[in-house]
């Protein structure tokens with residue numbers, strides 16, 4: 001059985017996407033197969049894999065797996081990439097509403113190719129002595145540093161992700177440095193268990209933490225990651241953050257066929 005696949009990347013966070021609207025090639029429990037497809041030596045190679053499925057009342061459903069093969073919580077860059085893919089397939093013309101594990105998402109494909117994705121509202125934010133911990137669809141530990149260029153993101157991120165508090169459930173870890181206009185973010189991702197070049201829910205969490213720490217009044221944050229540039233907009237209110245939009249490029253890298261599962 002040959003299975004068509006599409007490889008997308010959003011600021012260097014890369015994904016295999018399979019169109020399952022008419023035919024179910026993969027089950028949500030196919031952990032070993034998905035892990036192999038994401039393997040950079042024995043498979044196609046990706047930070048994650050997504051299934052595009054039909055969902056009543058929505059333009060489509062996004063089902064997301066980390067590269068460890070496990071279905072996980074929301075992926076912001078994945079959401080932007082699957083929106084670009086659905087747009088290419090002609091599922092919608094310029095705006096869509098899709099279903100993901102954290103609920104409904106609106107998205108817009110701009111004429112310049114950037115994809116804007118509406119994220120869930122954020123209310124509960126823990127503030128520690130040197131960190132913020134919040135859920136933007138996925139859980140994120142955010143900490144500010146002034147040595148990002150020299151930081152070993154893998155070692156420092158892994159130490160927090162496997163600390164007693166987070167060992168069982170895991171967390172994503174974001175290191176943030178302020179710059180003249182906005183922030184630079186580096187992320188260690190759970191489920192990939194490595195540094196990735198970008199993380200959409202991570203930069204969203206970092207932009208909110210930046211607002212809380214430094215930038216009251218700021219509602220649009222330009223962000224640099226190792227794989228490119230993004231922007232996060234939001235409205236900050238007394239009961240939290242709403243109208244949160246994650247914006248950035250999402251590109252088709254190549255298409256192919258999987259010969260055997």
Ligand SMILES: N[C@@H](CCC[C@H](N)C(=O)O)C(=O)O
Nearest residue numbers: 072075076077138199200201
């Ligand atoms: N790359 C993602 C986040 C994917 C989920 C994360 N690894 C987790 O399991 O929490 C993004 O762009 O948001």
